[in-house]
Amino acid sequence: MRRSSRLLLVVISVFLCVALIMLSVSGVLSPVQGILATPLQFLQGLANSFVTRVSNFAEGIVELQSLQQRNRELEAALAAYQSEIVELREIRSDYDRIAAFLKYTRSRENEEFLVADVIGRDISAFNRVIQINRGTRDGLREGMPVVTEDGLVGRISRVSANASQVTLITDTVSSVNARLLSSRAEGAVQGQVGGLRMTFIDLGTRVQEGDTVITSGLGGNFPEGIIIGQVTSVRQAESELFREAEVRSLNNFDRLENVMVITNFQPVDLSVFE
């Protein structure tokens, strides 16, 4: 190709480009540009979607190591926080119990209490006893009543220097002289395999579900007025001379953690009159 034709081609090319620029800037070419750009933009969209996925995948691989490190750090932090939460919940639980104890003790100003932790439970299925971490060194003696803010728990049946065994009122050998709070009718709450039963209730006494059962103080084994539980059902066999009532304690004896021993109560030994 001759030099002049090449020059002409270059001039035409440049002129064409400049003309296109001027027309484009003036907006004359906008409709044509829109139509021509449509297929390219469609392909661009598809390619962009693919590239974005590949890019995200590649970034994921690159960041995998740092993410793993970050994950380990977060797991360690989470474990620390979980441990702290458990500790704080324990503290809150202790606080709640102590606050309840305090409220209970203030309601019974004539009695002195010693708080004890439950350190063991009966390993035999036939006895309902617990062990507490207070003993003779703390001034405990056999026969002292044990309570919680929810009511009567039992009484100390064996004492060592540092620990004591408490026979629960749900033990089958346990019998507590009791009184219905509403009718003042008396009876005895005995431990049963499945819970508590109040017996020897006079036939003439009106007993209702929900009646509160408290200690009567008779017999000298427990102070008067400690809540034992609530009546859940009443029954009377035709041949029997007394009514019986099923009583449910507010204490969950399987989950006791702390109890209070009434230390200034002296059980009365009535055997001398027998």
Added chain:
Amino acid sequence: MVGYLGVVVLAIVVIVQATVIPEIRIAGGMPDLLLLPVLAVTLLSGLNFGLVWAIIGGLLQDLISAVPLGTTSLGLVCAVVAVHLIFDQQGPRSLLIPSVAAVAGTLILHGVTLLVLALTGRSQMPGQFLVYVTLPSMIYNAVVMLPVYRLSGLFYRSERSRRVKGL
């Protein structure tokens, strides 16, 4: 070398330029993927083919970019003419010529584009663009030009042998 296949190649290059290349932008610059095959065609086939690739490729790129239609074409045409004038296709070629052509072409393409944008009121501070965009792009293009030129050479030779057989 500017048949339907050439247009398809240019369209693919433009789409890759618009989607993949921005992902590897470093220090403000990125390879001008359209410039490199246009310059390679110019070095291999001469001015005429280079001009046609420049105009078609530039139009395709401008259709999906924000610059006025014809801007990239004008920049590529200027780059093609300059490269053709500086590196005539006659005689044995050094391995460095394509890379040097890419550096010169980048400078011209960016310069013309910034000039058009400045004249049409669509860009300010062209000096900063030259420093922070054009300089890194020149380095990219000098490096990427080597494989692009090699691929274009393979494509050019196969196309020419196909035409000779057709005759």
